[in-house]
Amino acid sequence: MAQAQQMRSPEDYLARLLGTLSPLAPTEVPLAGAHGLVLAEDLTAALPVPPWTSSAMDGYAVRAVETVGADRAPVRLPVSGDVPAGTAPGPLAPGTAMRIMTGAMLPEGADAVVRVEDTDQLPGQAPLPPVVEVRTPARVGLNVRRSGEDVAVGEPVARAGTALSGTVLSSLASVGLSAVRAHPRPRVAVVSTGAELVDAGAPLAPGSVPDSNGLLLTGLLAEHGARAAALLRAGDTAADLARVLREAAGEADLVITSGGVSAGAFDPLTMLAACPEHGRGTSLSFAKVAMQPGKPQGHGTVRAQDGRQVPVIMLPGNPVSVLVSFTAFVAPALALLSGHGLQEAAASWRPWPDRRASAGATKAVK
Numbered sequence: 552m553a554q555a556q557q558m559r560s561p562e563d564y565l566a567r568l569l570g571t572l573s574p575l576a577p578t579e580v581p582l583a584g585a586h587g588l589v590l591a592e593d594l595t596a597a598l599p600v601p602p603w604t605s606s607a608m609d610g611y612a613v614r615a616v617e618t619v620g621a622d623r624a625p626v627r628l629p630v631s632g633d634v635p636a637g638t639a640p641g642p643l644a645p646g647t648a649m650r651i652m653t654g655a656m657l658p659e660g661a662d663a664v665v666r667v668e669d670t671d672q673l674p675g676q677a678p679l680p681p682v683v684e685v686r687t688p689a690r691v692g693l694n695v696r697r698s699g700e701d702v703a704v705g706e707p708v709a710r711a712g713t714a715l716s717g718t719v720l721s722s723l724a725s726v727g728l729s730a731v732r733a734h735p736r737p738r739v740a741v742v743s744t745g746a747e748l749v750d751a752g753a754p755l756a757p758g759s760v761p762d763s764n765g766l767l768l769t770g771l772l773a774e775h776g777a778r779a780a781a782l783l784r785a786g787d788t789a790a791d792l793a794r795v796l797r798e799a800a801g802e803a804d805l806v807i808t809s810g811g812v813s814a815g816a817f818d819p820l821t822m823l824a825a826c827p828e829h830g831r832g833t834s835l836s837f838a839k840v841a842m843q844p845g846k847p848q849g850h851g852t853v854r855a856q857d858g859r860q861v862p863v864i865m866l867p868g869n870p871v872s873v874l875v876s877f878t879a880f881v882a883p884a885l886a887l888l889s890g891h892g893l894q895e896a897a898a899s900w901r902p903w904p905d906r907r908a909s910a911g912a913t914k915a916v917k
Contacts, residue, residue, distance in 0.1 A: 564840045565880055568850050572862055574890045575804055577732045582720050587776050588733035589890030590713040596706050598727030599699030604657045606634075608694040611648040611670060612661035615689040625671070625684040633679055634658060648683050663689035702726055712892060734890030738780040740799035741768045744811040744819050745868065746786045764809040764873050771877050775885050777805075785819060787811070789826040792819040796833065796863070800855035804888060807881060810868030812837060813847040820849060820865055835863070844872035845879065 559567075577591030606612065612634065618626050634640045634651040643649055643660035651657070651664060667674050671684035702708065708726050713719060715733060723731065748762040749755065762784065769779040780803045785795035792811070799806045811820040824835040832854035840848050849865035864884060866876040886896035 558839045558841055561840055561842050561879055564838055564848060565883060568864070568880055569883060569887055569893055569896060571850065571852075572884055572887050575734050575737060575888050577734050577890070579730050580733050580735075581730045582724055582728065585715045585731055585733050586717060586720060588715050588731075588736065590709055590711055590715060591732045591734055591890060592711050593707060594709045594723065594728065594731065596702045596704055596708050596726035598725075599704050600702040600725055601696050601698055601700070604698045605696050606651045606653055606655050606657060606664045606694060607696050608664050608666045609653050609674065610651060610664045610666040610668075610694065611683050611685070612643060612651045612658055612664050613648045613685065613689055614643070614645070614661060615663040615691045615693065617646060618663075618665065618685050618687075618689045621685045621688045625686050626688075627682050627684050630680050630683050648685070650679060650683075657695060662691045662695070664694035665689050666694060712890065714891075734888075737777045737804045737885055737888040738802060739772050739777045739805045739807060739885075740781040740783065740803035741765055741772070741779060742783045742785055742792075742795055742799050742806060742808045744785045744787070744792065744808055748784055763870050764868065767870060767873055768807055768809065768877065771874075771881075772807075772885075775882055776889065777885050787819050789819060789823040789829040792823050793826075793829040793833070796823075796853045797856060800853045800859070800861035800863075801857070803855075803861055805884065806853060806861055806863045808863065808865045809873050810866075812849045812865045812867060824851075833863075834860075835865070837865070842875070842879070844869055845876040848876065848880065 580588060611630070613628065617628065620626065628646065628648040630650055631644055631647040632640065632649050634649050634655045636652050636654040638655065640649065640656060640658040643658040645660070649658055649661065665685050665687065669685065669687035671686065672680055708722060709719060715731070743762050743765045747759045749759050751761045751763070751766065765782050769782055772779050781799055783795050783799050785792040796806060808820060811818040820835060821837065823830050823833060824837070833851065835849055835851035837847070837849040839846055845867055847867050851863050852860040853863050855861050864881055866873050883896040887893060
């Protein structure tokens with residue numbers, strides 16, 4: 552049954568709405584499909600970064616002690632081989648150097664890398680020289696990145712609640728992870744109410760109007776990281792609306808309706824809430840919110856055929872009211888379902904103080 556309407560502040564109504572929702576249950580997702588999701592667990596490194604001790608420069612791997620005095624007189628060392636990135640070199644023979652690329656594994660026995668600029672060789676592609684002339688003495692650890700110096704195995708790398716951006720996913724891959732547990736994108740079904748609605752571009756019979764709200768809401772859902780599970784229409788009867796809502800809930804985590812939440816004689820959502828026959832399985836609550844446009848609002852649940860109680864957010868029918876109401880109430884709800892915290896979701900909008908209903912209108916801003 553419908554609850555009695557009462558004037559509420561936008562903040563109070565939003566708090567009540569968000570209080571009925573919970574983040575969607577997390578699932579395991581490969582990194583390649585996790586962009587934009589919210590992490591559901593703390594993560595630690597499975598690999599060290601760097602994974603092995605490597606060169607930080609293009610140059611020559613050496614034993615530092617064998618380059619002492621190179622600033623006074625160049626030290627000539629036979630070049631025993633190349634170390635490209637991605638290869639496992641053999642050990643460095645005493646009294647020799649190896650040409651090494653940036654990121655390549657440091658050979659056993661080497662403890663420093665002399666930059667190519669500090670030798671007699673030119674940077675760039677060239678045959679392997681038989682001898683390199685080192686002109687600057689090296690110290691132990693020069694131009695060397697030690698295994699694990701950035702991140703050690705077991706070190707925390709991401710906390711639950713982290714939004715999985717491209718940079719975060721790249722970091723997780725670098726520490727040996729291939730999948731994460733994350734909250735899925737909400738599946739949202741959109742229901743436009745009104746027997747007068749027709750497809751965009753269709754000929755208009757007397758009294759009919761194009762359904763612009765359906766396109767508006769599916770577009771806004773995509774822009775907020777949700778998936779449109781269905782785009783449906785319902786007529787102005789409780790029976791038809793009940794049927795469409797059950798269909799909408801079948802593949803959705805959330806149902807959004809537009810229109811039919813005011814005090815009109817043929818507003819289908821308020822009729823459904825008052826109809827014992829067709830209202831079974833639905834629990835709908837309506838409120839007047841101190842904002843304009845968007846004063847009539849509602850939320851509740853509808854029982855899907857699989858028994859799930861799927862949340863419903865009911866918006867007014869005017870397209871401007873839909874846009875404002877989506878920003879004020881639906882966007883925070885999507886944030887909460889996606890795994891963002893309650894406080895973060897509630898902080899995703901604010902009203903202009905001089906645009907509340909008492910002053911004539913409300914504008915919600917991100």
